[in-house]
Amino acid sequence: MDFGQFNALQNLQNNLQNLQNNAANTARLQQLHANDAELSRLRQLLDEEAKKPKCPHCGGPCEQGFERCKNCGQEVIWHGRFVGKPGSLERLKAMHEQHEQAQRQAHMARMEAQKRAAQSVRRKQRSERLAGLIFWVLCFPLILLFLYVLLYFGTDRQLPWPDESFFNELQQAFQDFKIKRS
Numbered sequence: 416m417d418f419g420q421f422n423a424l425q426n427l428q429n430n431l432q433n434l435q436n437n438a439a440n441t442a443r444l445q446q447l448h449a450n451d452a453e454l455s456r457l458r459q460l461l462d463e464e465a466k467k468p469k470c471p472h473c474g475g476p477c478e479q480g481f482e483r484c485k486n487c488g489q490e491v492i493w494h495g496r497f498v499g500k501p502g503s504l505e506r507l508k509a510m511h512e513q514h515e516q517a518q519r520q521a522h523m524a525r526m527e528a529q530k531r532a533a534q535s536v537r538r539k540q541r542s543e544r545l546a547g548l549i550f551w552v553l554c555f556p557l558i559l560l561f562l563y564v565l566l567y568f569g570t571d572r573q574l575p576w577p578d579e580s581f582f583n584e585l586q587q588a589f590q591d592f593k594i595k596r597s
């Protein structure tokens with residue numbers, strides 16, 4: 416066997432080893448994914464069990480509507496989603512009523528929060544409209560003045576531009592107003 420043949424054989428062996436490694440990795444990855452799925456399924460089951468009403472005798476999770484606990488076999492009674500020992504119906508009713516009331520209050524609080532949010536949006540819109548209005552009210556005289564100046568200089572000053580006496584009269588009117596007020 417010459418050196419070239421030896422090298423080729425070595426390469427083939429390496430490739431085979433790589434392929435086997437890849438196959439093993441793929442299998443391990445698949446196993447990992449399967450484990451993950453199984454874990455999340457178990458976690459969900461545990462969650463569901465934890466959310467179930469608890470047996471008043473043994474504390475284990477109870478199936479809703481069953482007359483006996485599946486863990487300890489003792490008799491239980493139901494009112495709504497609340498479970499208790501036989502003879503505790505009044506207490507269960509009170510708990511149920513309390514639960515309903517809490518839910519109603521939570522619902523009212525949610526509605527109230529929604530109403531407040533809508534109100535604040537409306538207030539914001541109103542103040543924006545007001546700001547726009549004020550802006551235009553302030554801009555309008557400036558626009559008029561600008562147009563007047565434009566016309567005055569654009570038409571060889573033919574328009575009646577207020578002369579000095581106009582400003583004197585204006586000043587006099589202002590003085591009179593000040594005297595009248597003081």
Ligand SMILES: [Zn+2]
Pocket residue numbers: 470471472473474475484485486487488489
């Ligand atoms: Zn039980």
